[in-house]
Amino acid sequence: MTLQTLLDHENTWPTRMGKAFLCERVVMRGKDLHHELGSWDWFKMYCFSITGREFTDNQLKLLNWIWLATSYPDPSIWPNHVAALVGTARSTSSMALVAGLAVSEASIYGRRPDRKAQDFFYRAGAAVDQGMTVEAFVDEEIRQKKTIYGYGRPLARMDERIPHTLKLVAELGLDQGRHLAIALKVYHYLKSTKGLSMNIAAINAALSADLGLSSEEHQLFLTLCFVAGMPPCYIDARDRPAGAFFPLRCDGIVYDGAPRRAW
Amino acid sequence: MSEATQPYISHIWAEEAEPDNPFEAKACYCHGYDVYGDLLGKAGWAESLYLLFRGERPSPAQGRVLEHLSVALMNRGPRDHSVRAAMNGGVGGSAAATSLMAALAVGAGQYGGAHEVFHAVNLWQTCGKDLAAWQTGLRALLDNKEVDIWLPIEHAPGFEPNGVSCPTPVRQTLAVLAAHTGDGALHWLGDNREALEALAGCPLAMTGVAAAALFDLGFTAEQAEMLFLLLRLPGAAVHALEQQALGWRKFPFIGSRVELQDDPGAMGVPTIEGLEP
Numbered sequence: 001m002t003l004q005t006l007l008d009h010e011n012t013w014p015t016r017m018g019k020a021f022l023c024e025r026v027v028m029r030g031k032d033l034h035h036e037l038g039s040w041d042w043f044k045m046y047c048f049s050i051t052g053r054e055f056t057d058n059q060l061k062l063l064n065w066i067w068l069a070t071s072y073p074d075p076s077i078w079p080n081h082v083a084a085l086v087g088t089a090r091s092t093s094s095m096a097l098v099a100g101l102a103v104s105e106a107s108i109y110g111r112r113p114d115r116k117a118q119d120f121f122y123r124a125g126a127a128v129d130q131g132m133t134v135e136a137f138v139d140e141e142i143r144q145k146k147t148i149y150g151y152g153r154p155l156a157r158m159d160e161r162i163p164h165t166l167k168l169v170a171e172l173g174l175d176q177g178r179h180l181a182i183a184l185k186v187y188h189y190l191k192s193t194k195g196l197s198m199n200i201a202a203i204n205a206a207l208s209a210d211l212g213l214s215s216e217e218h219q220l221f222l223t224l225c226f227v228a229g230m231p232p233c234y235i236d237a238r239d240r241p242a243g244a245f246f247p248l249r250c251d252g253i254v255y256d257g258a259p260r261r262a263w
Numbered sequence: 264m265s266e267a268t269q270p271y272i273s274h275i276w277a278e279e280a281e282p283d284n285p286f287e288a289k290a291c292y293c294h295g296y297d298v299y300g301d302l303l304g305k306a307g308w309a310e311s312l313y314l315l316f317r318g319e320r321p322s323p324a325q326g327r328v329l330e331h332l333s334v335a336l337m338n339r340g341p342r343d344h345s346v347r348a349a350m351n352g353g354v355g356g357s358a359a360a361t362s363l364m365a366a367l368a369v370g371a372g373q374y375g376g377a378h379e380v381f382h383a384v385n386l387w388q389t390c391g392k393d394l395a396a397w398q399t400g401l402r403a404l405l406d407n408k409e410v411d412i413w414l415p416i417e418h419a420p421g422f423e424p425n426g427v428s429c430p431t432p433v434r435q436t437l438a439v440l441a442a443h444t445g446d447g448a449l450h451w452l453g454d455n456r457e458a459l460e461a462l463a464g465c466p467l468a469m470t471g472v473a474a475a476a477l478f479d480l481g482f483t484a485e486q487a488e489m490l491f492l493l494l495r496l497p498g499a500a501v502h503a504l505e506q507q508a509l510g511w512r513k514f515p516f517i518g519s520r521v522e523l524q525d526d527p528g529a530m531g532v533p534t535i536e537g538l539e540p
Contacts, residue, residue, distance in 0.1 A: 030525040119410035255277030258295035
């Protein structure tokens with residue numbers, strides 16, 4: 001990066017990603033949006049926009065399931081709680097979804113564990129290729145990083161999505177990937193040695209790795225995956241009196257800070 | 264305690280309820296100070312901000328540094344990516360909050376943004392006023408390719424990889440802030456700027472000055488990241504409002520400068536009787 005970088009880009013943006021020729025046509029990744037992609041369903045087109053790849057029907061059924069299975073219309077879940085607060089505070093519907101999605105890029109759930117879990121499986125696969133056992137790789141990972149994303153789950157022990165997902169991937173013939181096998185092996189090892197459960201981030205990450213998604217593609221794909229749970233939470237709060245979503249009493253805040261003092 | 268009655272815990276904020284309404288406060292205490300009964304009318308904005316984040320009132324010098332830094336960051340102008348994002352909201356008549364959300368999203372970044380300040384404050388904590396430690400710390404940071412929601416940082420945080428020399432406003436801000444901080448990071452940065460720039464391979468940026476100032480004031484990297492986000496919002500706000508008032512016809516549109524390199528070519532549009540092209 002230099003001043004020349006800025007000068008070179010000051011007036012031009014050459015791209016192969018796409019362009020809207022307004023009043024005429026739109027091109028996405030080399031294909032005419034309305035002519036060539038117009039017969040696709042939206043979800044397939046979204047996956048194409050992220051990866052430039054055309055996924056098979058069974059792969060799309062799996063990817064669609066990953067979104068569908070995590071659409072929880074429950075306002076106790078933190079991103080949904082934000083959406084409900086938007087409703088009770090009478091802000092706008094779009095902001096309910098956008099704010100909820102923004103906080104979903106979280107550290108103890110959501111996008112950071114998603115991304116780190118997928119990276120773990122890619123690295124585990126590479127280690128196995130070098131002759132290491134999965135168990136030894138897990139031990140080394142815990143020694144270095146103390147955490148393996150995708151194992152253990154805040155507030156709950158059993159992830160109800162996992163059995164449904166494993167059943168579906170078997171039906172779709174997508175259950176033979178090496179990263180899914182590693183994910184299950186890690187689960188059995190951590191279960192027996194540390195009593196840890198597995199959460200859906202591990203399974204989703206392994207399946208995404210088996211589909212060949214990069215780390216960035218994995219995150220971009222999952223960014224919207226909570227969104228369908230949010231409108232019900234926003235609408236519910238919007239339809240009730242303003243401020244009625246779990247109003248907080250003054251003594252609902254327990255203070256443990258500095259004692260009273262004068263400025 | 265049951266889930267139904269579990270309270271929020273705070274070491275920052277306490278309230279006493281009005282006698283007739285448990286949901287309205289009669290008094291609010293920030294780190295022990297009565298906000299409306301004592302603080303208000305006595306404490307300035309920067310002092311209050313410092314109290315809120317640090318839990319103690321600042322010394323007069325600390326208050327002045329935060330005050331001056333707030334002025335320096337108040338508006339980085341339309342060239343700043345976060346401000347430009349807000350302008351793209353304003354010009355289309357987006358809701359006020361969404362223009363600021365756009366500014367926050369862009370201004371969060373590792374190039375000229377808050378996560379760059381986060382990294383830079385961490386470097387101050389690790390390297391202090393030791394050039395050799397900075398060399399090691401910078402190398403370790405730039406070599407870190409661990410996968411995360413944040414991409415690996417591409418340049419020395421606090422420095423401008425596209426720069427030629429340290430811009431005048433950056434040097435002016437550093438000089439004003441350093442005058443209030445004794446022998447802290449700002450003062451050392453002023454004395455060693457060119458040596459640090461040589462290590463970084465590029466000139467000092469405003470993010471670097473802000474990081475040094477926030478480190479001198481005792482803020483953690485996480486607190487500094489938050490403050491760098493919020494202190495730039497005034498500029499984003501006014502430029503969004505300005506573009507909304509000016510209107511879209513006076514706003515640059517880059518469409519003609521986007522050059523498609525794999526154009527499949529025009530395929531036409533359906534002809535619909537009665538619908539004119």
